[in-house]
Amino acid sequence: MDYDSRTELYQQMILEHNKKPRNFHKIENATHTAEGYNPLCGDHINIYLQLKNDSIIDDISFIGDGCAISKASASMMTTALKGKTIEEANVLFDQFHKLIKGELVPERDKNALGKLTTFTGIWHFPARVKCASLCWHTMKGALNQVVKPVSTE
Amino acid sequence: MTTNTMTMSLNVTKIRQDFPNLHIQVHGKPLVYLDNAATTFKPKVVIDTILKHYQSGTSNVHRGIHYLSERATQDFETTREKVKDFINARKALEIIFTKGTTESINLVTNSYGRTFLQKGDEIIISGMEHHSNIVPWQILCEEKGCVLRVVPINDNGELIFGEFLKFLGPKTKLVSMVYVSNSLGTINPIKKVIEAAHRLKIPVLVDAAQAVSHIKVDVQDLDCDFLAFSGHKLFGPTGVGILYGKEELLEKMPPYQGGGDMIASVSFEKTTYNVLPHKFEAGTPNVADVIGLGAAIDYVQSIGLENIAEYEEELLAYGTKILKSILGLKLIGTAKHKASILSFILPSIHPHDLGTLVNEEGIAIRTGHHCTQPVMKRFNVPATARASLAFYNTKEELDRLVAAITKAKEIFSD
Numbered sequence: 001m002d003y004d005s006r007t008e009l010y011q012q013m014i015l016e017h018n019k020k021p022r023n024f025h026k027i028e029n030a031t032h033t034a035e036g037y038n039p040l041c042g043d044h045i046n047i048y049l050q051l052k053n054d055s056i057i058d059d060i061s062f063i064g065d066g067c068a069i070s071k072a073s074a075s076m077m078t079t080a081l082k083g084k085t086i087e088e089a090n091v092l093f094d095q096f097h098k099l100i101k102g103e104l105v106p107e108r109d110k111n112a113l114g115k116l117t118t119f120t121g122i123w124h125f126p127a128r129v130k131c132a133s134l135c136w137h138t139m140k141g142a143l144n145q146v147v148k149p150v151s152t153e
Numbered sequence: 154m155t156t157n158t159m160t161m162s163l164n165v166t167k168i169r170q171d172f173p174n175l176h177i178q179v180h181g182k183p184l185v186y187l188d189n190a191a192t193t194f195k196p197k198v199v200i201d202t203i204l205k206h207y208q209s210g211t212s213n214v215h216r217g218i219h220y221l222s223e224r225a226t227q228d229f230e231t232t233r234e235k236v237k238d239f240i241n242a243r244k245a246l247e248i249i250f251t252k253g254t255t256e257s258i259n260l261v262t263n264s265y266g267r268t269f270l271q272k273g274d275e276i277i278i279s280g281m282e283h284h285s286n287i288v289p290w291q292i293l294c295e296e297k298g299c300v301l302r303v304v305p306i307n308d309n310g311e312l313i314f315g316e317f318l319k320f321l322g323p324k325t326k327l328v329s330m331v332y333v334s335n336s337l338g339t340i341n342p343i344k345k346v347i348e349a350a351h352r353l354k355i356p357v358l359v360d361a362a363q364a365v366s367h368i369k370v371d372v373q374d375l376d377c378d379f380l381a382f383s384g385h386k387l388f389g390p391t392g393v394g395i396l397y398g399k400e401e402l403l404e405k406m407p408p409y410q411g412g413g414d415m416i417a418s419v420s421f422e423k424t425t426y427n428v429l430p431h432k433f434e435a436g437t438p439n440v441a442d443v444i445g446l447g448a449a450i451d452y453v454q455s456i457g458l459e460n461i462a463e464y465e466e467e468l469l470a471y472g473t474k475i476l477k478s479i480l481g482l483k484l485i486g487t488a489k490h491k492a493s494i495l496s497f498i499l500p501s502i503h504p505h506d507l508g509t510l511v512n513e514e515g516i517a518i519r520t521g522h523h524c525t526q527p528v529m530k531r532f533n534v535p536a537t538a539r540a541s542l543a544f545y546n547t548k549e550e551l552d553r554l555v556a557a558i559t560k561a562k563e564i565f566s567d
């Protein structure tokens with residue numbers, strides 16, 4: 001395979017979001033929240049959601065501790081989901097999962113992922129896929145009002 | 154920077170030829186394997202021994218009088234002798250084959266612990282134990298109402314011996330402690346620990362999983378009551394481990410599992426148990442890998458643990474020096490007495506990102522909590538990167554690690 005996996009994984013956008021994560025704070029009066037934990041790497045994340053009319057993500061944020069992939073993924077997820085409906089969020093959740101498993105190819109398959117396609121190459125790094133997906137699982141957990149920590153294990 | 158002038162008691166160039174796995178390519182680059190604390194590579198003699206067993210020596214052991222069975226039984230029992238000599242046990246019957254350190258510890262918790270420990274009794278471990286020397290005791294404590302006491306460690310990752318002494322008392326019924334920490338490299342003053350415990354007649358189990366490949370372990374000199382280690386961290390195969398126990402203790406312990414091989418006679422009215430060591434080896438054992446472990450021990454003995462320790466000390470000093478030269482890098486585990494394990498963190502790069510990036514350069518290090526989450530908590534880090542060295546590693550490989558870290562830092566700066 002002639003492909004420089006390093007540049008594929010640690011793209012500028014990921015490095016930049018890692019350095020300056022967006023929506024990196026706690027929403028004090030969040031309507032939904034969940035905690036995610038990846039025991040394998042020690043990645044830890046809290047997601048906060050502010051839903052409007054029980055259907056629109058009016059605000060979303062996160063705090064936590066983790067590798068660049070997990071932090072950038074959370075940061076980009078919050079950016080992507082702000083203002084979206086729950087339905088749209090679920091669609092993105094599914095598409096993102098297919099993307100990081102290598103099942104969705106952005107140039108080939110119709111999708112609404114936008115900048116999230118930055119994570120295309122991650123399926124070449126099986127050990128790191130969970131880093132990218134932790135925030136999404138946690139977001140879903142928050143929407144379902146799961147109270148106990150979400151785990152990727 | 155690279156020098157070839159090690160004051161070498163070992164011919165590492167020649168030794169490396171004995172390990173086929175050292176010579177693979179990863180991402181188009183020659184592999185640098187620095188994850189020996191997780192598992193070590195196997196010399197060709199070990200691989201050949203196992204192959205030979207399956208190709209021309211396959212048989213069960215201790216049952217049957219045909220040629221193959223007798224030969225397999227002999228090879229199997231010869232390995233027990235080799236292990237006995239390797240750790241200087243008094244008798245071969247003090248050597249129990251298990252599937253690894255974890256099972257060895259669980260054997261002691263289940264057999265000794267459940268028989269001799271009662272509500273209110275205390276078990277002492279240290280703050281740098283591998284999960285396998287924490288969880289079995291927690292299960293026992295839960296069941297029996299015993300109390301687990303954890304000796305704290307200082308900022309260098311050393312056992313605070315004074316605290317250990319304070320914990321020892323009439324309620325203490327067992328001490329179980331790691332000899333060499335897998336995440337910090339610390340070599341514990343295990344002989345002193347045993348001496349202090351024995352003054353109160355408290356038995357001591359030593360987790361020697363990381364010790365046996367680095368230092369000469371002598372169970373009579375240590376006077377430990379139990380000692381556990383894994384074959385796969387000693388250049389042997391996976392799936393085989395050792396529990397050493399003093400004969401008088403093993404004698405009074407009930408069997409750990411029931412089945413074939415561990416019985417003398419069975420009837421529906423009464424079963425009598427087999428003698429040591431077979432009492433603790435129910436079922437068909439891992440014949441091939443036990444025999445493979447015998448070859449691994451022969452190999453290590455032929456190099457000599459004194460030579461290994463001397464070489465690794467030099468390698469550790471070099472690795473410590475060049476890692477410290479990386480701006481911002483912090484070593485986790487700076488004990489005075491250390492085995493060749495280098496755990497570290499960088500302020501700007503999470504260990505997992507570092508692991509992925511150095512892997513791109515063909516370098517295998519471990520990143521994570523190393524099955525020692527309490528240690529991570531003690532040092533307030535989510536994870537560390539760890540380079541763990543064996544006698545087949547070289548200064549040149551450490552140079553490549555440093556170059557790869559430097560490159561990773563560049564990617565993460567700006």
Ligand SMILES: Cc1ncc(COP(=O)(O)O)c(C=O)c1O
Nearest residue numbers: 253254255283285335362363383
């Ligand atoms: C100090 C220590 N104890 C126990 C173990 C468990 O060994 P095993 O997984 O071979 O049973 C390990 C292995 O990582 C270890 O490093």
